[in-house]
Amino acid sequence: xxxxxxxxxxxxxxxxxxxxxxxxxxxxxxxxxxxxxxxxxxxxxxxxxxxxxxxxxxxxxxxxxxxxxxxxxxxxxxxxxxxxxxxxxxxxxxxxxxxxxxxxxxxxxxxxxxxxxxxxxxxxxxxxxxxxxxxxxxxxxxxxxxxxxxxxxxxxxxxxxxxxxxxxxxxxxxxxxxxxxxxxxxxxxxxxxxxxxxxxxxxxxxxxxxxxxxxxxxxxxxxxxxxxxxxxxxxxxxxxxxxxxxxxxxxxxxxxxxxxxxxxxxxxxxxxxxxxxxxxxxxxxxxxxxxxxxxxxxxxxxxxxxxxxxxxxxxxxxxxxxxxxxxxxxxxxxxxxxxxxxxxxxxxxxxxxxxxxxxxxxxxxxxxxxx
Numbered sequence: 001x002x003x004x005x006x007x008x009x010x011x012x013x014x015x016x017x018x019x020x021x022x023x024x025x026x027x028x029x030x031x032x033x034x035x036x037x038x039x040x041x042x043x044x045x046x047x048x049x050x051x052x053x054x055x056x057x058x059x060x061x062x063x064x065x066x067x068x069x070x071x072x073x074x075x076x077x078x079x080x081x082x083x084x085x086x087x088x089x090x091x092x093x094x095x096x097x098x099x100x101x102x103x104x105x106x107x108x109x110x111x112x113x114x115x116x117x118x119x120x121x122x123x124x125x126x127x128x129x130x131x132x133x134x135x136x137x138x139x140x141x142x143x144x145x146x147x148x149x150x151x152x153x154x155x156x157x158x159x160x161x162x163x164x165x166x167x168x169x170x171x172x173x174x175x176x177x178x179x180x181x182x183x184x185x186x187x188x189x190x191x192x193x194x195x196x197x198x199x200x201x202x203x204x205x206x207x208x209x210x211x212x213x214x215x216x217x218x219x220x221x222x223x224x225x226x227x228x229x230x231x232x233x234x235x236x237x238x239x240x241x242x243x244x245x246x247x248x249x250x251x252x253x254x255x256x257x258x259x260x261x262x263x264x265x266x267x268x269x270x271x272x273x274x275x276x277x278x279x280x281x282x283x284x285x286x287x288x289x290x291x292x293x294x295x296x297x298x299x300x301x302x303x304x305x306x307x308x309x310x311x312x313x314x315x316x317x318x319x320x321x322x323x324x325x326x327x328x329x330x331x332x333x334x335x336x337x338x339x340x341x342x343x344x345x346x347x348x349x350x351x352x353x354x355x356x357x358x359x360x361x362x363x364x365x366x367x368x369x370x371x
Contacts, residue, residue: 013101017094028086028140032148035079038072039295040152043160043287045069050279087140095133102129146295153291157284163274164284167266168259168292175255175296182248189240196234203230256296260288 018025045065053062150172158165207214207223214223263270263285270276276284 013097017097018090021090021093024086024090028083028090028144031079031083031086032144033152035076035083035145036148036152038069038076039149039287039291040156041072042069042290043153043156043283045072045283046286047160047277047279047283050282051277052279055279087137090140091133091137094136095129098129098132142298146299149291150295150299153287153295156291157287160287161270161276161280161284163266163270163276164263164288167262168288171258171262172255172292172296175252175258178251179248179255182244182251186241186244186248189237189244193234193237193241196230196237200227200230200234203227252296252299256293259292260285263288 045068049062049065049069053059053065154165154169154172157168203226207227214220263281267281270281271278
């Protein structure tokens with residue numbers, strides 16, 4: 001079956017949300033560029049402070065150049081302070097929009113009778129909405145700043161020492177490409193974890209609702225076995241997410257350390273064959289240590305925690321999709337009233353209850369399995 005390029009509903013919703021706040025987004029991007037000026041200028045300023053100041057005995061000139069860097073850092077602190085309210089003005093309305101969307105869709109599906117009322121909607125409302133809000137906040141607060149800082153640092157390196165850009169650019173590119181390739185398996189693992197959480201919420205809600213009937217019919221071991229199996233599935237998914245996230249962090253961390261090691265290893269060649277000055281070499285290494293490496297480490301932490309969620313598609317358990325939803329998403333089969341389970345199906349008659357679970361059930365008008 002040929003794949004049809006369809007924009008994900010989540011991306012479409014984000015697009016509508018940010019287009020309605022285009023002025024705020026442009027303001028955030030402009031302030032982000034100003035915030036990244038130290039990453040752009042740090043290597044150049046250090047090189048000038050050494051070559052024109054300290055290395056030629058002009059300490060005041062060197063201190064003056066360092067004062068320029070200090071002024072840029074003060075400007076960045078002020079811009080960061082000014083950015084926080086603007087970021088909050090984007091993140092908090094997004095959470096309100098997500099809550100409204102989840103509540104609206106849940107009520108519509110419940111009114112249409114296509115989806116049973118259970119704890120999965122509560123899990124989506126309380127857990128997944130907060131996850132998306134935290135994700136967008138992390139992207140706007142961390143990845144935004146780090147991405148712009150990384151680009152600015154590379155531009156500054158290109159202006160200061162072009163050979164260092166070639167040495168540093170290769171491991172950074174490989175690390176980012178490997179990180180991007182890991183995001184898809186990470187998204188699958190995190191989607192499985194979210195589905196497992198919804199199944200636990202659904203099963204727990206049903207068990208608590210019919211707790212009296214479970215006790216009366218002696219089916220507590222059966223219900224406990226179902227919950228144990230679902231929790232075991234969730235545990236497997238969580239461990240898979242942890243392993244992939246750890247691998248992702250190692251990849252990106254290597255991309256931050258290898259440029260520094262490569263530049264130091266190539267220092268003799270850069271100084272003799274490429275005419276790089278001592279100040280330029282120190283400035284390039286300082287830029288890598290103060291801008292590129294922290295950006296890669298923070299990016300590894302953020303992507304390891306949230307990258308898979310950002311890259312993931314909405315979960316589609318087969319008992320949640322209505323026929324209309326299944327028509328728009330062929331990968332998801334139509335809804336079924338009962339969830340699929342690796343264990344035995346829910347008993348519908350007294351004969352279906354295992355013999356080890358049978359007891360005299362006097363509540364024949366209440367117990368759902370005494371029909």
